Amino acid sequence: MNQKVTIKDVAELAGVSKSTVSRYLNQGYISEEKQERVRKAIEQTGFKSNFFAKRLKTKQSKLIGIVLPRMDSVTVGKLLAGISRILEPAGYQGILLVSKLSGHKEIENIRNLQQQGVDGILVDSVGISEEHVKLARSGTIPVLYTGQKHEDVPYVKIDDMAAGRMMGAYLRQMGHKHAVFAGVTESDMAVGIDRKQGFIDAFTEGRPEAHVDFIETGFDFLSAYNCGEEVRRCGATVVVGATDNISLGILRYFHERGIRVPEDVSVVGFGGYDVGAVVYPALTTISFDYELVGMKAAQYMLDLLRGEPVAQNMEMPLFFVERESVRNLNRDYARETPATLTEMA
Amino acid sequence: MNQKVTIKDVAELAGVSKSTVSRYLNQGYISEEKQERVRKAIEQTGFKSNFFAKRLKTKQSKLIGIVLPRMDSVTVGKLLAGISRILEPAGYQGILLVSKLSGHKEIENIRNLQQQGVDGILVDSVGISEEHVKLARSGTIPVLYTGQKHEDVPYVKIDDMAAGRMMGAYLRQMGHKHAVFAGVTESDMAVGIDRKQGFIDAFTEGRPEAHVDFIETGFDFLSAYNCGEEVRRCGATVVVGATDNISLGILRYFHERGIRVPEDVSVVGFGGYDVGAVVYPALTTISFDYELVGMKAAQYMLDLLRGEPVAQNMEMPLFFVERESVRNLNRDYARETPATLTEMA
DNA sequence: CTGTTAGCGCATTCAG
DNA sequence: CTGAATGCGCTAACAG
Helix, strand or coil: CCCCCCHHHHHHHHCCCHHHHHHHHCCCCCCHHHHHHHHHHHHHHCCCCCHHHHHHHHCCCCEEEEEECCCCCHHHHHHHHHHHHHHCCCCCEEEEEECCCCHHHHHHHHHHHHHHCCCEEEEECCCCCHHHHHHHHHCCCCEEEECCCCCCCCEECCCHHHHHHHHHHHHHHCCCCEEEEEECCCCCHHHHHHHHHHHHHHHHCCCCCCEEEEEECCCCHHHHHCCHHHHHHCCCCEEEECCHHHHHHHHHHHHHCCCCCCCCCEEEEEECCCHHHHCCCCCEEEEECHHHHHHHHHHHHHHHHHCCCCCCCCCCCEEEECCCCCCCCCCCCCCCCCCCHHHHC | CCCCCCHHHHHHHHCCCHHHHHHHHCCCCCCHHHHHHHHHHHHHHCCCCCHHHHHHHHCCCCEEEEEECCCCCHHHHHHHHHHHHHHHHHCCEEEEEECCCCHHHHHHHHHHHHHHCCCEEEEECCCCCHHHHHHHHHCCCCEEEECCCCCCCCEECCCHHHHHHHHHHHHHHCCCCEEEEEECCCCCHHHHHHHHHHHHHHHHCCCCCCEEEEEECCCCHHHHHCCHHHHHHCCCCEEEECCHHHHHHHHHHHHHCCCCCCCCCEEEEEECCCHHHHCCCCCEEEEECHHHHHHHHHHHHHHHHHCCCCCCCCCCCEEEECCCCCCCCCCCCCCCCCCCHHHHC
């Protein structure tokens, strides 16, 4: 009783032709009188225009394919929030595919989406390979990347290098000379290479006495926790986690061993997760607005779809969030009374 | 050059009729010889069958609408992970709509999806109203709910009442007699009422000396943090947060005020978020497997779609996660050496 | 302003 | 086993 009523039924009931109903549904050119009759007929029948028939004609799906590395991640959630915030008002809907952190699955998903006839594809990638590039170019619909960059495809991402530099400059200014960077695999160009390199550059530049050790760990805090001892042995005055999760794992390790932060050693992270504010001491970090990344990406996609000149301002702001986990070595005392959550806001 | 090639082009190139190609694409009844010719033609032309034309005929979209209250939440992420884990192998894809925690928007989204011609709708609801029920029944496609329950519609959810009871029983066994429940609005039937009531029942049942205070707060930890003082004033021996987020906020407040957990007061939560293991002291909680909820829901949906008898085993397991934030009042001393993260696993 | 006429690309009878 | 014919429901010229 639902999908059974078509434009034809409405037309008959209203005593007009199918085209008139179609016009009513779309643009204009309908007399007020018939307009009213059609309106009533639609109401009576409970008519719903058939999505697929419509798309078959118009060649537009109003659907955007979204390829994600995983679902259960805070950053992915924020990204999606941003995307749907832009897409929805524009009349687009997202269709979701998960790649399980595999570049291969990512390719497969993109290919799949291309067949489905979506209007565009948004890929939050784990790494853009040559195959990705080729695939994106072979199709007729736009493919836009986030999270990673590649000169031959459109992308939106935060500036990991700049984030690294920002942190490097800060710690340097706080008088630190020996840091240990707890990072991730270099196969992740964005986090594994750029973020680290940016930090090292800004931290050591023109300071032969400055030194950065490197320890590789995973993305989750448990694997970081397990590197705790190794990190401690470096004897650095500050630990730089490549993500807040990593820093949290190390913080926990230190806490259990009675190592005081920031009195004995400082700890910082990247990401600006809410959790960082709850732990004790609250984590100093560089915060990324992933929701904004999602919004920018979605907007970029809409521009692409409309063939409009793309706003080239793809700079994602970075926020330095200074909390309690860094000691200022320029003073001869550690901070005595920690700030409260309200003060920190 | 992409979507331009149709079944007709393939047919011509292969020297067969359109129907033959169509048969090749679907079932069988094709001679080995032509089968080969068609295969080659498809390969050469790079033919992709048109999604919409196909759907227009078959009346099946292989699309499941998914309505979510919000995107940037851990539980929603896990739920989605579970859903796509089942849906994908079955050849279905999810199309996403966000309700921004509004019941009204939820209705609108469901209605919207019904028109789109999806095969089924999954709704992670914030509350099932009569309108929801009516809407679900008016359409021809199945609408399945998670997160909330209502006797007139199919749903999958964790047993909030049982979770509450489990916690109540535990704290009672640990010798606590005065608890304060930091809960949420009663408009949320699952968390606001069932979970709380389950706790109160199990905690007080047959113990006139036992007492539970109630304080209402929001879902985020900041709003819980702001209730910290009020919570403290109750003078209970244990604080029960309706969600881990709430407990975290209170934990933070206590920490800042120098109130020791669990020595001075115990704190527990619900949810089993990873974060709970990182904070100090690690939070004792009842863990829900939201990914499993997602999987069960998706499976339920598939059964519904196939008209198969629905597996009625919709019980979601609850995991009691005992960590460090509860003091055993039956002993006259508090735990001296806290467990390490590894021990806790 | 409105009805008529054609398809969109595909699956599916129905005769061979 | 295969080709021709028909129409899914809708939009878009085309003549009124």
